[in-house]
Amino acid sequence: MSQIRRLVLDVLKPHQPTMLTLATKLGDLEGVHGVDITLFEIDNKVENIKITLEGEDVDFQDVSEVVQDAGGSIHSIDKVSTGRRLIEEAETPQDAGARWMR
């Protein structure tokens, strides 16, 4: 079975522990080479973040446990890339129409 190379998650978490702690713990996972966390929204109790992980074999179960341990909940898996090579989303003529709508 092919391994997950890139994973993008939409996560809601409380302020504590901070993104720094969460990013460090995710970065320590086996098979993860890099982690990026971006803040999207924040209020006085919780924050909405996007977590991007890349590696040779990102284990979703491990990532999920770390996020849950930090009090976060995964709202959606926004992107996943697997296989021996990382590829980007292919452009199609239909995308131009969708982009116009955006």
Added chain:
Amino acid sequence: MTGRATPDLTARVRARYRTLHQYHEISGVGEITRRYFAMNGFDGVLTTLGVLAGAYLGGVDQARAVVVLVVTTAVAMGVSGAYGSYMVESAERGRALRELEESTLTSLADTTIGEASRYASVVVSAVTGGAPFLAGIVAVIPFLLTAFWSVDAAYYLAAAVAFAELFLLGAFLGRVSKERIWGYALRLVAGGLLALALSLVLGKGVG
């Protein structure tokens, strides 16, 4: 085998320390424990001074009796402080966690923040109970050494130890507030003198 065990033990201890440090940061327990330490330490010293004044005026001239009086009072203060503050702190933190769960829509009981809340309740109760207990125990030490001096002298030494504790508590507060240490220290000592004077006056009045 011993050589192999030591690095593992050191690594485990370091990991545990890091975890507890994280709980400490998340729960913000530093400020509360400083406050309760000073407040309950002060209560403990003044209560001990009151017990010593009562024993002195009551003519208690057995060192063992004074030790028993002070230690039992210290234990009662310790249990009261620890038990009471654990109940209060657990209730408050439980409420805060439930309010947060309304925003995250998940249970936080088994997460880092849930564990940090439980850690905070234990630490606060240990400090709230430990401070007055230690204050009493330290002040009664002169009565354990009456082989070297009389019981009468032990009373004066115990009072001196209690005032030294007040001075150190004041110095601690001064350091915490980043103001002059002497100001806080002398104010706490003055509080102790007032409590002792009132105890002695009232005691003499009753007796």
